[in-house]
Amino acid sequence: MNQHRTHFENLPNELFGIIFEYLAPHDLLHGFKKLNRRFQSILIQQPLSLPNNRSMSYKLYCNYLIKIIPRYISQIVYLHLSERRAPHAVQQFIDNVPLDSQFWPALKAVTIEDVPRDVFETLLADCSFLVNIQSLTLDSGFQLYHCDEYDECDDFGAVIPILNSLPKLRSLYLRIVNRPVIYVNSTPNELASRMDIHQHLQILSIDDCSRELLVELLNNGYLPRLRQLHVSITSHKHSDMSIDPPNPIPLKQVFAPELRQVNIKLFTGVTWFLTFFEDLQRHSQLDCFKLSGHVRFTNNSSFPRVAALQRWLTLTKSNIFQFRMKLSVDYNLGAQSVLEDICAEYRRATGDEYSAGYGNIDIRYPEMSFSYPPVKDDNIADESVVMNEGEDNSTSSDNNISDEPVVMDVDESNSTTSDEWFRDEPLDENIKEMELSECDYVNNGLFKELQEIPCWHRLQRITIDYEVPMNENYIFGKKLTRLAHVIQCSPQLRELYIEQNLQYGHALASNTQLGILLACKLEVFCYTVSHDTSSLGDLAQIVDTLFSHSLSPPCLKELILKVNGHPSTWLSTKHLVRWIAKLFKRFPVLIHFTLNCQPSEAYEHNEYSLSKLAPKWFGVSLLSRRIRPGQIEYRHKPHSLDIWL
Template sequence: MNQHRTYFEDLPNELFGIIFEYLAPHDLLRGFKKLNLRFQSILIQQPLSLPNNRSMSYKLYCNYLTKIIPRYISQIVYLHLSERRAPHAVQQFIDEVPLDSQFWPALKAVTTEDVPRDVFETLLADCSFLMNIQSLTLDSGFQLYHCDEYDECDDFGTVIPILNSLPELRSLYLRIVNRPVIYVNSTPNELSSRMDIHQHLQILSINDCSRELLVELLNNGYLPQLRQLHVSITSHKHSDMSIDPPNPIPLKQVFAPELRQVNIKLFTGVTWFLIYFEDLQRHSQLDCFNLSGHVRFTNNSNFPRVAALQRWLTLTKSNIFQFRMKLGVDYNLGAQSVLEDMCAEYRRATGDEYSAGYGNIDIRYPEMSFSYPPVKDDNIADEPVVMNEGEDNSTSSDNNISDEPVVMDVDESNSTTSDEWFRGEP
């Protein structure tokens, strides 16, 4: 019997293109560059991605930045620029590689990891080669060598210059150091007034976002195409976990007409976010709404009762809406009964004994149906929340919100530093 053998070189060019996507550029070029004319022609058209340098030697990474990239600059679609275990490497890249956009026709995405602040600002200021990128990741979080250099810049001073400088962005991922909201020479309103309307951003992920910035970006319609929002709201002081923020002015649907997915990590203010996004829920706009993090109960906690949450959930007419509230919980001294009563109410309403208890509240909708009509809460209005005239419920005041780090012992499952949350994954 004759057997037909298929050899590696018999594969079509299209398959080689797919295979080559899984190879690092130095492996790809070293293995196929001078093999024959056919592979040389494939390599000339092959998109190249500079991977992260975590498993590279310093010498290899610098060789990438100063030798491989200049030679194949027109084929680079993704850059990972990092000085993690590679001091001065990105500065060397800036000094030796042309940054004019005409040399970077294929570049679509850039990640900067543990890059000195002045170097990042140089990249942003001389952003010709970044002008047409569609995705940017800035990672200057905790445990990185240069994280302290970003302390002087609050989230307004980080986000707004990026959005103004890169008008073609579709996605922006920021892992920044937890810091208080500091407005050195400007108020939040003055900073936001310098922002242009961004017509293309669809995904925004910030692992430490102040409520002030969130409100300014959404309430003023600066992000009309935003579809996915992933933010972590933290408190600076340990005591702030016990203080609920004043109720916000609800976001009007007309200012965020495309927003479909919302993922919030928080340490206080569950009710704040339900009120803030209520108009979008009433317009059946949201497809997914997730709350996670950790909350502390006090005798005056404003945690939503079952009646309030049920009313909010059933505002929508969408058949695909999904909701999850997964929170670690504890209580201040003297507030144990408050937490126990709240958990008992949720267990009765869902018919699930594991849905709420000390240490955890996990509510899913529509998987969990409210199996009995909850007792009417006289404090819950059937109409939208309307602020009294003159009542100070604005979140733009520095006195209302503090965004400094939380020092606490919480389950790592609720950490705000996971890559899954950062990328908006469930």
């Protein structure tokens, strides 16, 4: 029998083009550029993307920016500019690469992440190379290294210049720390009056957006082609969460004729957003409307009752409209009965005991049909769920109103009642990110459902949030069993973020199965200590022990440790030299290490400032041969240290 064999080089050029899209440019160019004339011809026409530098060494990323890009500049379709893991790299890019649009004919999308503000202003001021792009992401949000430099950059001052400068933009994602700004030369209204009507923007996503900017952009018709809106509304003061804003002037449908999807994360003012988008709902224009976030109830809360929400939902005649309101809730002292009444009313109206209860309100439409008529207000209290049994009803009087939130504790022994309040939608085996908490997956019986999922095909990141242990002898066995199962069944898992106390860390480090699994899978590991006094040495010991269980060297590339001990109890040059060297020895392919300390005035003093201690650590490490000359780059703030290998 004749067997027909197909060799790799016999594939058509079109298939090579598809295959090459999955290869990083440096791998593609180094592997094929001198193979033969045919492949040279394919490479000349191949679109190239400068990928996220998260898994790159500092040297490789700089090589991209100043060597590879200038040679293949006409083929670049996506550009990722970041100094998050490469200090001064973007400035080198500006100094070595032409920024005129004639050199960038194929460029369609750009991400600018954690760059100094003056560098961003240079890119935007000399933005001819950006003028034809269709997608822009700007990320300088909270906890990034350069976020403090954007203190005076409000959302008006960021969004409007970008939209005016980039008329062909179709998608904009913006994340800045939007702080209250004192306007000196102009007011928000004056800034908005300088905005041009943008004829192409279809997707707008702003993390930390003010209501004022949202109203200006939509209510004046500046974005007539907008189809998708995703915003997280700014809340500058914690107390503002209990103050509902005055009702807005509703957005007229004629100003946003193509808006179909709205996703809002808020901290107050549910009624405000329902009122603002009511005209679009009345014209049956919306396909999807989602509200998430946190709401604090007071005696004067304007949270929509069932009848008001039902009226708003049924304004539309659309057969595809989907609504979701998923909120965590608490209450000020004296307002517990208000929250209880509303939760009881929603449970009756939906016929779903999980729709509203302890700490959560989760309403879905049209899945929840509101077929159960709500009871009258004077009867609600009779059947409402009492969150703190035995509490005197007199606590709800006006005389006891307080701005302080009430912390609601879960009694693990009362499993039948309290566990049900945390039940969420069924687990999705195709999620890319997962948050694990004891109340979500153990207490309420979903732990069994989690174990029955054979494979998490796309899961890349797991986050474990801090929980207060029920007592000092609390055992983390169920948590670790659950975590080991998920990790073992997740072929794509690369990142693990943990916020826990030291007790959890020691339990984790002693688990051999988890240590072996994590060593062969993880590329990014972050541990944040909560509610314990900790040092770098405490976490370094935990991490070193955890990854020592595997006989093969760990594949970890990025390590982030966040400690909260007072620097007088641990911080010294000797401490840094010892434990950083131990971590470098444990992780042979590590390319980025970050030490974050909880900011405090103590780090401003020279004795404990990492800005003063980091050069000393570097000098001692060189002299003691713990690091080699040219092996690392580092940068520092008084409370943080970043190291690149």
